[in-house]
Amino acid sequence: MALYRKVALVTGGAQGIGRAVAEALLKNESKVALVDLNTKVGEDCKKVLDQEFGEGNCIFIQCDVADRGKLKDAFETTVEKFGKLDIVINNAGINNEKNWEKTIEVNLTSLIKGTYLALEHMSKEYGKDGGVIINVSSMAAFLHSPHQPVYTATKHGVIGFSRAMADAAEEGDYGVRINVLCPAFVDTPLLQSIEQEDNMGKFIKYKDVFKEKIHKYGVLQPSQIAEGMLKLITDSGLNGAVMKITCSKGIHFHTYEPLSA
Numbered sequence: 001m002a003l004y005r006k007v008a009l010v011t012g013g014a015q016g017i018g019r020a021v022a023e024a025l026l027k028n029e030s031k032v033a034l035v036d037l038n039t040k041v042g043e044d045c046k047k048v049l050d051q052e053f054g055e056g057n058c059i060f061i062q063c064d065v066a067d068r069g070k071l072k073d074a075f076e077t078t079v080e081k082f083g084k085l086d087i088v089i090n091n092a093g094i095n096n097e098k099n100w101e102k103t104i105e106v107n108l109t110s111l112i113k114g115t116y117l118a119l120e121h122m123s124k125e126y127g128k129d130g131g132v133i134i135n136v137s138s139m140a141a142f143l144h145s146p147h148q149p150v151y152t153a154t155k156h157g158v159i160g161f162s163r164a165m166a167d168a169a170e171e172g173d174y175g176v177r178i179n180v181l182c183p184a185f186v187d188t189p190l191l192q193s194i195e196q197e198d199n200m201g202k203f204i205k206y207k208d209v210f211k212e213k214i215h216k217y218g219v220l221q222p223s224q225i226a227e228g229m230l231k232l233i234t235d236s237g238l239n240g241a242v243m244k245i246t247c248s249k250g251i252h253f254h255t256y257e258p259l260s261a
């Protein structure tokens with residue numbers, strides 16, 4: 001898929017990985033809807049992107065992805081503004097072991113809702129022209145650790161759901177590809193959450209183990225994640241792919257047994 005004049009919706013698009021992806025898409029002349037909970041950060045981000053890429057190419061929609069009605073409206077607003085939808089990045093995520101139900105709601109339930117809404121707007125099943133969905137997981141889906149049990153569970157869930165849906169898309173001839181991105185540690189505000197008792201709850205006692213891992217494995221820049229994301233979007237041969245990005249190996253793919261069922 002070429003990116004010129006494509007329309008993308010990025011959840012959690014106002015900062016961190018989502019913002020870097022939005023920038024990369026705009027650089028390639030796509031239109032972008034930044035869908036984010038944080039009004040201040042979202043408006044500031046749009047202002048900067050307008051200055052860099054010109055007004056009219058990017059919109060900010062304040063939305064909690066956990067609010068089903070608001071997420072549906074965000075998809076509709078994007079299509080009303082830009083006329084269509086081609087790319088959906090379900091990226092919004094939190095790291096909260098204290099309010100672990102919220103972590104499941106944002107990282108997994110809302111990503112599932114985002115995938116279904118994306119299909120309603122892009123799948124041939126609904127008379128649409130096709131597109132691509134990228135769901136953001138984490139290396140935590142492959143290397144578990146004591147500090148993030150529920151975060152880790154949600155990121156495993158993202159892969160299982162997305163790969164099964166990729167099979168459904170292929171079997172059902174949806175014209176939509178569904179891929180997964182699993183970054184290792186990335187230099188974003190989310191990484192600071194590991195030091196916060198409000199986020200980690202009783203698992204805060206493992207923060208030094210976590211920090212040792214960060215030191216050992218290194219920290220990626222959001223622009224490196226955006227580079228992988230563009231490959232997952234543009235390579236039309238990729239469906240059900242699980243891309244890993246680490247400091248030691250860069251962008252690479254997880255390999256699975258050839259037959260899943």
Ligand SMILES: NC(=O)C1=CN([C@@H]2O[C@H](COP(=O)(O)OP(=O)(O)OC[C@H]3O[C@@H](n4cnc5c(N)ncnc54)[C@H](O)[C@@H]3O)[C@@H](O)[C@H]2O)C=CC1
Nearest residue numbers: 012015016017036037038064065093138185186188189190
């Ligand atoms: N930073 C890291 O080390 C890694 C991050 N990831 C994943 O990448 C994704 C993006 O993370 P980062 O950019 O690092 O985080 P971040 O915290 O820097 O940015 C996340 C964005 O999502 C928004 N957001 C949070 N909850 C939301 C909600 N309910 N509705 C709408 N927007 C919401 C925030 O306002 C923020 O703008 C997440 O899914 C995260 O789990 C995966 C592996 C490593």
Ligand SMILES: CCCCCC(=O)/C=C/[C@H]1C=CC(=O)[C@@H]1CCCCCCC(=O)O
Nearest residue numbers: 095138139140143144145184190217246248
């Ligand atoms: C605040 C959320 C940050 C989540 C970051 C993440 O993805 C965590 C993953 C870690 C959980 C246990 C680990 O050991 C993971 C480290 C992942 C890095 C692995 C890099 C391996 C390599 O370089 O080859």
